[in-house]
Amino acid sequence: MLSGKVLSVVSGKGGVGKSTVAANLAVSLSRQGNAVGLIDFDIYGSSIPSMLNISNGPKSMNNRIIPVESHGIKVMSMGFIVKNNDPVVWRGPMLGKVINHFIDDVIWGPLDYVVIDMPPGTGDVAMDVSRLIPSSHQLLVTTPHPTASHVAERAGKMAANQHNILGIIENMSYFQPPDYDAKYYIFGRGGSEKLATDLGTKIMAQLPLLAPEEDDFEPSIYKKGSLLFDKYEELANNVQDSTA
Numbered sequence: 453m454l455s456g457k458v459l460s461v462v463s464g465k466g467g468v469g470k471s472t473v474a475a476n477l478a479v480s481l482s483r484q485g486n487a488v489g490l491i492d493f494d495i496y497g498s499s500i501p502s503m504l505n506i507s508n509g510p511k512s513m514n515n516r517i518i519p520v521e522s523h524g525i526k527v528m529s530m531g532f533i534v535k536n537n538d539p540v541v542w543r544g545p546m547l548g549k550v551i552n553h554f555i556d557d558v559i560w561g562p563l564d565y566v567v568i569d570m571p572p573g574t575g576d577v578a579m580d581v582s583r584l585i586p587s588s589h590q591l592l593v594t595t596p597h598p599t600a601s602h603v604a605e606r607a608g609k610m611a612a613n614q615h616n617i618l619g620i621i622e623n624m625s626y627f628q629p630p631d632y633d634a635k636y637y638i639f640g641r642g643g644s645e646k647l648a649t650d651l652g653t654k655i656m657a658q659l660p661l662l663a664p665e666e667d668d669f670e671p672s673i674y675k676k677g678s679l680l681f682d683k684y685e686e687l688a689n690n691v692q693d694s695t696a
């Protein structure tokens with residue numbers, strides 16, 4: 453069984469940074485002393501294993517699964533089941549089974565937070581997960597452009613039916629050159645403010661553009677000393693305050 457507060461990272465659009473946000477938020481929450489699980493439900497484009505450089509899948513014990521431990525967090529990913537990046541064409545019942553399997557048959561142990569990386573959109577997977585984990589807090593990721601936020605709004609409205617929208621994370625908000633105060637709003641401005649007003653929620657973070665320093669150990673996790681490391685620490689604090 454899953455224990456702990458569930459945080460679902462969602463958006464209406466692909467490529468806005470859900471997986472990056474889910475992985476970095478999970479790692480920051482863990483660094484701040486929480487027991488954290490990270491579930492990657494992105495069937496069609498699972499990216500968490502490569503982001504955390506996990507090469508071995510989970511082991512099983514007495515028909516139950518031991519999640520992979522990485523960066524202090526417990527990880528389960530659709531990528532452990534779908535091999536060689538095969539495109540997945542599962543639908544409905546099959547999908548529901550796998551989702552149940554991740555929730556019921558994994559030895560999670562006691563957790564404070566479960567971060568869920570959702571696939572883009574409001575399709576089957578998002579609906580099934582919403583149904584099976586009804587008490588989750590939604591974190592809506594958008595880029596700053598008003599059009600992007602419009603798409604995120606649709607996902608937010610779906611979420612609002614059964615879930616608590618914890619807030620909005622605006623990703624790729626601006627570019628700030630190192631050692632320089634100026635901010636460049638490359639993808640426009642105002643999207644997250646509009647979304648927050650429309651959905652009656654708050655902005656949890658505005659995260660600048662910055663690619664993580666690539667290395668073999670943790671290719672997508674921001675390192676101490678980078679601006680985004682500090683931003684994710686703030687976000688993790690903010691999430692803890694908002695879910696206390």
Ligand SMILES: Nc1ncnc2c1ncn2[C@@H]1O[C@H](COP(=O)(O)OP(=O)(O)OP(=O)(O)O)[C@@H](O)[C@H]1O
Nearest residue numbers: 466467468469470471472497572624660661662663
């Ligand atoms: N703040 C940022 N600055 C620079 N690059 C970023 C930022 N956030 C994410 N990226 C990059 O953008 C790309 C897309 O990010 P990511 O895979 O997290 O998005 P996603 O929403 O999960 O995509 P999908 O919908 O395909 O699952 C990745 O290459 C990631 O490294």
Ligand SMILES: [Mg+2]
Nearest residue numbers: 470471494499
């Ligand atoms: Mg993703």
